Amino acid sequence: MWLTTPQEQIAGEDEDQFETAIRTTTRKKIDKEAEERPENILRHQLAFMIQKKGLPAELETVVQDLWTLRILQLANKIRDETQESGSSQVFSTQESETEADEDPLILQSRRKKLQENPTLIDCLALCYLGTLTLRLPVTPGDVYTWTTEEDMPYLNAIRLIPPAMRNRLPATYHSAFSPYSLLNLRRFYTAYTNMLAGLELKYSIAWPSLNVPVVLFRYLKDLALPLELYDATMRLGEKLGYDFALYIAPRQKFNITSLPEARLISCLVICVKLIFPFDDSKRHPRSAAEPAATAMDWPAWSGLIKEARAAERGGRHRYTTEELTKVQEKDVFSMSGAELDQYLDFYLANFVDETHIQTKTSDDAFQAAMYNLFPVAADPDTQPQAISADQRHEKKLELVRAVHNTIKEVNAVADDEDVNVLRPGARYPEYTNEHNLPPHAARFYEEAARISGLTMDMLVRCVRHIERKIAREQGRRKRPEPQGVNEERVEGVEAERMDADND
Numbered sequence: 076m077w078l079t080t081p082q083e084q085i086a087g088e089d090e091d092q093f094e095t096a097i098r099t100t101t102r103k104k105i106d107k108e109a110e111e112r113p114e115n116i117l118r119h120q121l122a123f124m125i126q127k128k129g130l131p132a133e134l135e136t137v138v139q140d141l142w143t144l145r146i147l148q149l150a151n152k153i154r155d156e157t158q159e160s161g162s163s164q165v166f167s168t169q170e171s172e173t174e175a176d177e178d179p180l181i182l183q184s185r186r187k188k189l190q191e192n193p194t195l196i197d198c199l200a201l202c203y204l205g206t207l208t209l210r211l212p213v214t215p216g217d218v219y220t221w222t223t224e225e226d227m228p229y230l231n232a233i234r235l236i237p238p239a240m241r242n243r244l245p246a247t248y249h250s251a252f253s254p255y256s257l258l259n260l261r262r263f264y265t266a267y268t269n270m271l272a273g274l275e276l277k278y279s280i281a282w283p284s285l286n287v288p289v290v291l292f293r294y295l296k297d298l299a300l301p302l303e304l305y306d307a308t309m310r311l312g313e314k315l316g317y318d319f320a321l322y323i324a325p326r327q328k329f330n331i332t333s334l335p336e337a338r339l340i341s342c343l344v345i346c347v348k349l350i351f352p353f354d355d356s357k358r359h360p361r362s363a364a365e366p367a368a369t370a371m372d373w374p375a376w377s378g379l380i381k382e383a384r385a386a387e388r389g390g391r392h393r394y395t396t397e398e399l400t401k402v403q404e405k406d407v408f409s410m411s412g413a414e415l416d417q418y419l420d421f422y423l424a425n426f427v428d429e430t431h432i433q434t435k436t437s438d439d440a441f442q443a444a445m446y447n448l449f450p451v452a453a454d455p456d457t458q459p460q461a462i463s464a465d466q467r468h469e470k471k472l473e474l475v476r477a478v479h480n481t482i483k484e485v486n487a488v489a490d491d492e493d494v495n496v497l498r499p500g501a502r503y504p505e506y507t508n509e510h511n512l513p514p515h516a517a518r519f520y521e522e523a524a525r526i527s528g529l530t531m532d533m534l535v536r537c538v539r540h541i542e543r544k545i546a547r548e549q550g551r552r553k554r555p556e557p558q559g560v561n562e563e564r565v566e567g568v569e570a571e572r573m574d575a576d577n578d
Contacts, residue, residue, distance in 0.1 A: 116232050116252070117142065117198045123227045124202060129464060130211060138205035144274055145193060145201065195232055195252055196259075200266040210286040212293050215263060215336060215528025222258050223396045224388070229258060230425045255426075257400055260530055264334065272323045284320035285335050287312070294343055296471055297526050298519075299376065299478035303366035307346040312339070315544065331529070337537045340527035344520070344538050345545075349500050353516040358497045359488040367499035368485055373515035375481040380522060383474045393417060505542055509535050 121138055124130045199218055206213040221227035228235055233252040236244075244252075274280050291308055294300075312319065319335035331337050351371040352358070360367045388395055394402075394414065399421045410418065462470075488496050506512050509531045512520055524534040 113193045113195065113198050113252075114142065115237075116195065116228050116235050117201065119228045119232075119235050120198055120202055123221065123225075124206075127226070128221070130206070130213070131209065134205050134209060134211075137208050138201055141201050141204055141208075141274070144278060145197070145270070148273075148277070149192065194266070195229065195254065196262055196266045197270065199229070199258070199263060200270050203267060204271060204282075207282065207285075210283055210289075212286060212289040214290065214526065215260065215267075216524075216526045217528070218263070219258050219260060219528055220525075230254060257397060260528060260533070263528075264331070268321070268329045268334070271321060272329075275323045282321065284318055285339060287319050287339060291339065291343065294340065294523075294526060296475060298522055299380070299471075299475045300343075300347065301351075301366075301369065301371075301479070301482065303369075304343060304346050304350065307350060307366060308339075308343045311342045311346055315342070315541065317342070331533045332537050332540045336527055337529060337533065338541070340523055340529065340534065341537045341541050344523055344534070345541060347519065348503065352502075352504070353513050353519070354502070354504065356497060356502055357485075358499050358501060359486055360499055361487060361489055363487045365487070365499065368487060370483045370485050372481040372483060373519075376478055377515050377518045379474060379477050379481075380518065383470070386470070394421075396421065505539065506535060507539060508532075 117138070121135050125132055125134060199222070203213070203215060203218055218227075222229035231253050233241060233244075233249060236252065271282060275282060287309070291305060295302060295305060317335070317338050319339050321333065321335055350366050351373075353373055358367065362368070394417055399418055402418060407415070407418075488494055506516070509517065509520065512535075520531055520534055524531050527534070529537070
């Protein structure tokens, strides 16, 4: 048996404490850098939203507060791990599970989600939560457009991290902060709902509902739809009991039909199908005061929308960023010179890292060779001219006026006339998937999904879900009540009459 002197024991304890302190300091340093990396990108995202998109400056304060709450969960995780690493006591897993069960408000999955390091999509979700808190008319479709077609940091966001910090990043962080695909809307909604639910259940935050009047009016303007749809959509939402807020409950599972953003645009789509259907059947209202007294010219609408979208991206022969990400080798042979320039500019901006080119090391030979294929700067003559917010607003109004000039009147047919006609809402079409949509309906669904921030499949499924809910409600109203219920009501009415007579 080996014996040690008290001095040796003290020395051994000091060495153990020193090693533990080193591990603790290193862990804190690593996790501190893990906080700073996405925070630096978040600052640039907020700067884009405030400086370039004109959102109020208080958005930065709101998002910073939400970021602090998000990081507090990470700090708790660091503290717990530090205590576990610095203590020789063995903790029972059953004890931790019991403590988790005693807190019924925090779901285990969402607790774990809040304690993970923030990701790039989490930063976008925080920005959107900030706009939701201020009730700004910003949609997930805006976030997708800003990260795809404009300069909101997402693709190759790792460029915004200082080179000294970037060089120390593990490979997993390089892939996390430089995604090679566009923003996945399903993952965005997952991050958004998880963060909203986690912060609400942890800190009892009462999130506001959507600013429905402003958002709905914006939908009508962007889609160049008649104003009669505003009141119809609001009334449909009231009939369905929607207040367009996301409510959180323990053990609740979310799907796309639970999102207030999806519900609002789906109600609008249903009202469009009711009042301005996409088929060629003639439906006559009972009076000229009904919203269906006018009819949309959907072929003209599709043509005007197509021209407007082409003008937004700088011309018919320019690609969108989403189209550029889908370019294949065979497509290059059919591209014009301007299209090739646009693709090379896109590749240079998103997939070539100039900081590595400056080092000129042997490891960067491939990137240096690729970099030499590109010009130093893009030709300004080939770039689309940026337009101001006022010009963009005026172009939208021009589109609305052009579409409204194509609206036609529909003859009203009263009920007393002996004519067999279809009424608005008759032969209502139901589309089970996007492949069943008629051409003009598909174009409308595509535009509605783009503006609201949904995929075509998401929008079709959500509209179908609400249509089934309406059908069930109508069937419940038409279904005759059981005989016993009617007898009880009759007896109750007779009893009330007898009491009134006695009085």
